[in-house]
Amino acid sequence: MPASKTTRSRTVPKSFRIDESALDAVEKEAAAQQVSANTLVNQILTQFSEFERYAKKISTVKPSSFVFRGLLDAADVDKIIELAKTAGSSIPQAFVVAKSGKVDIDSLLDHLRSLALYAHLYEYSENLDPRGDVITMIHEFGLNWSIFLVHYITAMFQQVGLLPKLEMSDRSVILSLPGK
């Protein structure tokens, strides 16, 4: 899994001078979580290197889950579909090109994982099988979010000439990809 791989890649010693109040906050949080400050700092830097520095390039904002759900529920379904198609055909590509320099199935799947890891847009599960991968996304944002995801992911994979099979309910989207 790329996220684990990156967070567990080789470590190197490095010295920095950091703001005292920031260090105090990190040490307090580390104590509360019962982990080392080293672990916490490493995860903070990984989140920046893997997600935040690319997310800011596409002007990402972070509404609360309550506001996000409320906006989705209030939105017109046709507008959601239109937005999903537009976003899915441009945003993932911009993100993965900035991150990996290429747009292919693996980089797009990495994008879907990143949205679970760092944006909390759903919980993510993948069964990687030579006969065909199955990815399940479970969320609590209602049917309109599933509709958005289905059209966003469809448009995203169309960019690499793939038409995935998608199923949805009001709390999940299941993506099936053909075997390699």
Place this chain on the structure above:
Amino acid sequence: MKHDATPPVGNAIFSLHPHGSSGVESELKKIPGIKDVYVNYVADVVEVTFDPSKIKSEEIRGFMKKLA
């Protein structure tokens, strides 16, 4: 019929809240079929690698809810 020798692999990302993080890693590692667990305290998620022929992600999620 040709069979691919590569076994299926399962990976999952679950939200840590509201399940909480205390003991999640050690408890999940006791479950048969779970190969690796990594708790990300900054992202508030737990990443799990598992054998999908032995355990399903829904079962792992259910176990985490019991832990909370």
